Amino acid sequence: MTRLTCPFCGPRELCEFEFHKTVPAPGSVDEYARTYLRVADAHLSIEHWQHVGGCRAWLQVQRNPSTGAVLAIDMLAGEPR
Amino acid sequence: MSAAPGFARRYSAWSLLRARFAGPGYWRPLWSGRRLQPAYDVVIVGAGGHGLATAFHLARDHGIRRIAVLEKRLVGYGNVGRNTTIVRSNYLLPENHYFYEDSLRRWETLSRDLNYNVMYSPRGVVDLALTDDAMPALARRGNAMRLAGIDAELLDLAALERFAPELAPRRKRRFPLAGALLQRRGGTVRHDAVAWGYARAASALGVDIIEDCEVTGVSATGNAADGVETTRGHVKAGRIVFATAGHTGLVGAMLGTPLPIETHLLQAMVSEPIKPLVNSVFVYVSPGHGETYICQSDRGGLVMGGHLDGFPSYTREGTWHRLEDVVQGALELFPCIGGVKILRQWAGTNDMTMDGSPIMDRLRHDNVFVNAGWCYGGFKAIPASGAAFARFVATGTAPDLIRAYRLSRFATGHMLDEPGYGPFPVRL
Numbered sequence: 218m219t220r221l222t223c224p225f226c227g228p229r230e231l232c233e234f235e236f237h238k239t240v241p242a243p244g245s246v247d248e249y250a251r252t253y254l255r256v257a258d259a260h261l262s263i264e265h266w267q268h269v270g271g272c273r274a275w276l277q278v279q280r281n282p283s284t285g286a287v288l289a290i291d292m293l294a295g296e297p298r
Numbered sequence: 299m300s301a302a303p304g305f306a307r308r309y310s311a312w313s314l315l316r317a318r319f320a321g322p323g324y325w326r327p328l329w330s331g332r333r334l335q336p337a338y339d340v341v342i343v344g345a346g347g348h349g350l351a352t353a354f355h356l357a358r359d360h361g362i363r364r365i366a367v368l369e370k371r372l373v374g375y376g377n378v379g380r381n382t383t384i385v386r387s388n389y390l391l392p393e394n395h396y397f398y399e400d401s402l403r404r405w406e407t408l409s410r411d412l413n414y415n416v417m418y419s420p421r422g423v424v425d426l427a428l429t430d431d432a433m434p435a436l437a438r439r440g441n442a443m444r445l446a447g448i449d450a451e452l453l454d455l456a457a458l459e460r461f462a463p464e465l466a467p468r469r470k471r472r473f474p475l476a477g478a479l480l481q482r483r484g485g486t487v488r489h490d491a492v493a494w495g496y497a498r499a500a501s502a503l504g505v506d507i508i509e510d511c512e513v514t515g516v517s518a519t520g521n522a523a524d525g526v527e528t529t530r531g532h533v534k535a536g537r538i539v540f541a542t543a544g545h546t547g548l549v550g551a552m553l554g555t556p557l558p559i560e561t562h563l564l565q566a567m568v569s570e571p572i573k574p575l576v577n578s579v580f581v582y583v584s585p586g587h588g589e590t591y592i593c594q595s596d597r598g599g600l601v602m603g604g605h606l607d608g609f610p611s612y613t614r615e616g617t618w619h620r621l622e623d624v625v626q627g628a629l630e631l632f633p634c635i636g637g638v639k640i641l642r643q644w645a646g647t648n649d650m651t652m653d654g655s656p657i658m659d660r661l662r663h664d665n666v667f668v669n670a671g672w673c674y675g676g677f678k679a680i681p682a683s684g685a686a687f688a689r690f691v692a693t694g695t696a697p698d699l700i701r702a703y704r705l706s707r708f709a710t711g712h713m714l715d716e717p718g719y720g721p722f723p724v725r726l
Contacts, residue, residue: 232619236609254556257547
């Protein structure tokens with residue numbers, strides 16, 4: 218993985234982006250699980266990133282962590298947590 | 299340790315001398331290619347440093363005879379062969395520095411204990427500070443260590459110049475140095491020798507090391523696990539130990555227990571061999587980019603590493619921009635290496651926990667144990683982890699040394715937040 222395609226700026230070098238965290242499991246309601254526990258899936262990781270070296274938009278990125286392939290990248294709806 | 303007959307020979311000056319005249323065929327494989335048995339007292343998943351050390355101590359200290367270490371790929375394929383070989387115990391928090399000091403003391407005698415030369419080299423670990431404001435933080439860490447009886451010295455520029463003249467600390471540079479924290483007993487250990495030495499010693503005590511055997515599931519009756527499913531069929535087990543660094547999150551998923559772990563990549567690289575230049579381990583965090591630690595291997599290669607790549611991955615392929623960061627830091631420290639070529643670059647998968655400290659506990663079942671979450675400190679922890687975890691697995695009671703590493707600390711608020719930035723595995 219060497220690049221990400223920002224929905225606003227287009228393809229940019231990976232070093233412009235900053236990973237924030239992986240998204241909590243859907244349905245994890247209590248604060249402990251949301252804060253500390255992570256969904257481990259070898260083929261799908263849903264993450265919050267920020268385009269800090271560009272438009273500074275918050276992004277939701279879906280990647281395959283076993284291959285590095287980016288599956289989807291969208292503007293993040295709502296506040297990052 | 300007594301070697302099993304016909305297998306691993308006891309090494310000594312005498313055995314070397316005999317090898318000289320015995321001709322080919324004298325040297326035997328370090329560990330035996332035993333067959334997988336249908337049942338064991340303890341099955342350890344993962345033949346890395348922690349798994350093999352746990353097996354060795356279970357066999358030597360606790361007399362458990364039927365032990366298997368199952369490995370998906372090869373002995374030492376994972377992080378025990380991918381790290382930058384640094385050992386140290388310069389931690390701030392008491393739970394961590396007592397543990398890592400226990401480990402460092404074991405490194406000092408490990409070659410004798412295993413009858414295998416792991417090349418422990420106490421060449422000193424030097425944490426460099428760039429500003430006067432950074433010195434009190436180093437002093438605080440050094441004082442915490444000294445209160446625990448661990449060696450630490452705060453070096454001003456003159457002392458740093460005496461200890462490490464190759465660094466030319468007073469040289470005019472973009473980011474001038476201010477001083478350093480030195481741990482003299484810290485240094486390097488030959489990482490492959492650690493995997494091989496533990497594998498050989500465990501095998502000589504009757505441990506079955508089975509390579510190319512992936513564990514795909516855990517079978518259970520009621521509350522207790524009774525075995526593991528593998529690519530070579532079902533294996534019965536009285537107790538199961540997971541020492542699967544970098545993939546423990548997936549083990550949690552396999553058991554239906556989400557863990558406070560993310561898997562991140564840490565990369566390292568080695569240059570072509572050059573004449574002796576770097577006499578200690580230098581750790582350097584520069585304001586422009588990330589972190590660089592650099593030391594020189596016995597063969598002459600400059601071994602360098604830095605910060606995590608910064609996002610979850612199992613690919614073992616480091617990113618280019620992090621490689622650039624690491625090299626940039628190395629060049630700031632030693633401008634003379636500008637013409638030296640990088641020979642190899644690689645990455646390992648790290649279990650990053652939400653407080654930067656490891657997890658040694660039971661997982662889901664009473665007889666399933668997990669030794670995980672070593673972040674980027676797994677290699678230096680191997681001897682202490684093996685001894686303490688073997689005692690935990692054998693007796694069912696965690697020794698005091700590792701009691702703070704229980705999994706429930708995240709729920710009860712007893713985190714060991716050594717890096718000090720809250721519930722995130724990485725902050726760049």
